[in-house]
Amino acid sequence: MAEFRMPSLGADMQSGKLLEWLVKPGDVVKRGQVIAVVGTEKGDIEVEVFEEGVVRALLAAPGTEMPVGAPIAIIESEAEAEKVATVLASRPADVTGEATKTVAEKVTAVPASRPANGQRIRVSPLARKLAAELGIDLSQVRGTGPQGAIDKADVERAAAALKAQQEAPPPAPTQPVEAPAPPPPAKPVDKSSAEFQAGMRRAIALAMARSNREIPHYYLETRVNMAKALAWLEAENLKRPIQNRLLPAVLLIKAVAKALTQVPQLNGYWIDDALQVAEAIHIGFAIALRQGGLVTPAIHHADLKSADELMETLRDLIMRTRAGRLRSSELTDATITLTSLGDMGVEKVFGVIYPPQVALVGFGKVTEEVWVENGMIGVRPVVYATLAGDHRASDGRTGAEFLDVLNRLLQEPETLFSA
Incomplete structure (x- = not known):
């Protein structure tokens, strides 16, 4: 049997509150299936399981605060479940019944509460x-x-x-009296929103304090001529209906992902005093929340996705992030972070690396600037690309190589999505 433990959903997370079980003892679960909802400082997260088997016991009830790493469920592999079933089937009926009763007594089912409208009710x-x-x-x-x-x-x-209400006597008939107009109701204080923002700021502060304390940052920047990339994007969007048109972010995400295939030292984690280069490329895309704060869910296998797949994934992630419906893998799998503040008018972004990642890429807004090319002076749409690197994992030369590859890829946008 395997213990399913409270997952770590960020460098700043120390514990999580189990809000809801989506399975019960006896259920068969598959890899990637969402089995629980956990409350964190960054919202309610759908937690996935990464083994297949049968749920044998739920060790924590909804409403329980559990430290990261604490067992919260027991999941038995399908092979083990078959062995148990075979053993029970071979025993006499009275023994089998007693064994079944013992197992049932040890397994506590925690049903989820949902009203008719389908929204989740949090209840102890x-x-x-x-x-x-x-x-x-x-x-x-x-x-x-x-x-x-x-x-x-x-x-x-x-x-x-x-x-x-049931015991109150019926009101006696009275002559109507004109009552004075009631004062306007006071604007309610949204304590839940204030608490969420405070928790979000606390979580971000903890992660960034750790980053500044542990990671020796170095920063590089370069200017990228976006004329060809934007021209390609415009031509592509003319082929699509309005609702399926691509955002410039799709080009930037794909270019970063493809550049990492050539400079993999920036794609991974610093764990146990060593660089662990990740095989898959999962781009953590920074998304601002309307109520304040920032979340960076992962776009899985960004280097392998088509333009339409990336656009659909990005649209879906933004919607679910702001609705508080992310999955645990989307919060933990990012191998590098990409942040863009161009829509806010920012020209350059110098970010702080999110541990245990070893790099962060930033993009500002596209501005028209004087550009000299082949001895000719002109005006070009230009974006500043920046890199924050972890000096323990790489040096400035590696970072410069990455930015150079990124620049070259954006000069050949038609090749980004080719096989």
Whole structure:
């Protein structure tokens, strides 16, 4: 049997709150299947499992805060499950029944609560049990616990209010009296939003403090003539309906991914005082949240995707990031980070590497600048590309080679998506 542990969903994460199980004991799970939802400082994350088997036990109830690495479930491989079934089948009926009863007593199912509209209700196990006993509809209860979770006190208040409503005498008939106009309602304070922003800032601060403390950064920048790249993009978009047109970010993501195939030293992690170069290229794309903060989910295998696949992946990631519906692999798999602030008018970005990654690429906005080429002076659309590198893993020469390859790829945009 294998222990499924609370995953680390970022360099800053020390613990996570189990919000919901999406499986129950006895369920068969496949690799990549989402089995739980975990609350972190950066939002609610769908956690995937990376082994196949049968869920034998859930070791943590929804609402429980668990440290990273703590066992939260037991998953038995399908081969082990078949062996157990064979052994039980070969025993006498009374023994098999007793063994089954023992296993059932050890396995605690934690059902998820969902109202009719399909939205998830966060509720503590004790509150859920009490609500069932008192006949309280949890979808009508306002939670006051962490992240709006319903606790025992919330259920008790709802039960008291329901009882008072049932026992109250009918109102006596009275002459209508014109009441004074009520004062305008005070604007409610969105505590959950404020708490989320505070948590997000705290998580980012912890990660960046670690980065500045542990990583000896070096920075390089170069100017890239984007005339050919933008011309190619315009021609490609003329072939597509408006809803399927490509953003310039697609070109930048693909160029970074292809450049990493030629300079792989920047694609990986610094772990145990050594560079571990990653085979797959997963670009972490920085996405700003509307309520504040930043998340960098991974675009998996960016070097292998077509232009349309990259655009669809990017659109989907942005939507799910801002809706708080990312998967654990999207938060942990990035092998390098790409950030672009061109839409905010920023010309140059000097980022901070997200540990344990060893590099970060930044792009500013495209501006028209004087450009000298073949002895001729002209005006070209230019973008500044920057690189933040970890001096433990690479040096300036490696970084310069990467930027040179990146520049050359953007001068031949038609080759970026060729086989």
